[in-house]
Amino acid sequence: MPEMPADTPAARLSAVRDRVAAAAREAGRDPAAVTLVAVSKTFDADHIRPVLEAGQRVFGENRVQEAKAKWPGLKADFANVELHLIGPLQSNKAREAVELFDVIHTVDRPKIAHTLAAEMARVGRRPRLFVEVNTGEEPQKAGALPREAAELVRLARDELGLPVVGLMCIPPVDEEPALHFALLAKLAKELGIAELSMGMSADYETAVNLGATCVRVGSAIFGHRG
Numbered sequence: 289m290p291e292m293p294a295d296t297p298a299a300r301l302s303a304v305r306d307r308v309a310a311a312a313r314e315a316g317r318d319p320a321a322v323t324l325v326a327v328s329k330t331f332d333a334d335h336i337r338p339v340l341e342a343g344q345r346v347f348g349e350n351r352v353q354e355a356k357a358k359w360p361g362l363k364a365d366f367a368n369v370e371l372h373l374i375g376p377l378q379s380n381k382a383r384e385a386v387e388l389f390d391v392i393h394t395v396d397r398p399k400i401a402h403t404l405a406a407e408m409a410r411v412g413r414r415p416r417l418f419v420e421v422n423t424g425e426e427p428q429k430a431g432a433l434p435r436e437a438a439e440l441v442r443l444a445r446d447e448l449g450l451p452v453v454g455l456m457c458i459p460p461v462d463e464e465p466a467l468h469f470a471l472l473a474k475l476a477k478e479l480g481i482a483e484l485s486m487g488m489s490a491d492y493e494t495a496v497n498l499g500a501t502c503v504r505v506g507s508a509i510f511g512h513r514g
């Protein structure tokens with residue numbers, strides 16, 4: 289049996305793009321103001337290639353080592369790839385992260401802000417940064433608590449001069465994501481921050497509705513992760 293067109297990654301990508309654009313228009317926003325980050329973590333180069341061939345250029349990975357293994361080869365074949373780190377960043381991986389990624393979504397503590405400042409100066413690249421906020425105040429989850437976010441932004445952006453462009457959150461799995469997206473949007477507004485990284489496969493339309501400028505969508509494009 290031939291594969292149904294709707295089951296190919298390229299067809300799913302196209303459907304997600306349409307839904308992002310529709311959600312933006314519905315909210316009175318410019319669809320071009322929302323970047324779709326295709327989250328390719330756990331998928332190998334052969335799975336990523338068709339999505340690149342379909343024109344997608346912005347990808348998210350959650351591990352530095354995995355990205356380092358997969359992306360140099362793909363970048364040699366496809367121009368203008370933009371890589372986003374969406375997973376936790378350890379200080380001892382900061383240099384490689386600065387070398388490889390164009391955007392880092394997970395600045396979550398003062399120490400990593402200091403380390404990134406040092407590595408950016410040394411490497412001579414300045415990936416754009418998002419400060420991760422633990423909007424659900426979950427003990428096991430990374431991110432600055434909402435009440436700590438202003439201080440972390442002040443340190444990273446104002447004191448260290450880092451290119452902080454946005455705030456990022458991952459809502460608790462069992463809560464209404466809209467409440468967390470709205471909280472993140474409110475914090476960003478208070479801090480004079482323009483970008484919001486929020487929304488995954490299950491809730492990216494809600495996120496766009498509430499102002500997301502980056503949605504991070506994995507399984508809705510690539511299928512279920514093994």
Ligand SMILES: *Cc1c(COP(=O)(O)O)cnc(C)c1O
Pocket residue numbers: 327329350374375458487488489490504505506507508
């Ligand atoms: C895996 C991951 C995503 C994508 O999740 P899906 O539900 O597959 O869309 C988005 N953001 C982060 C931080 C992730 O780790």
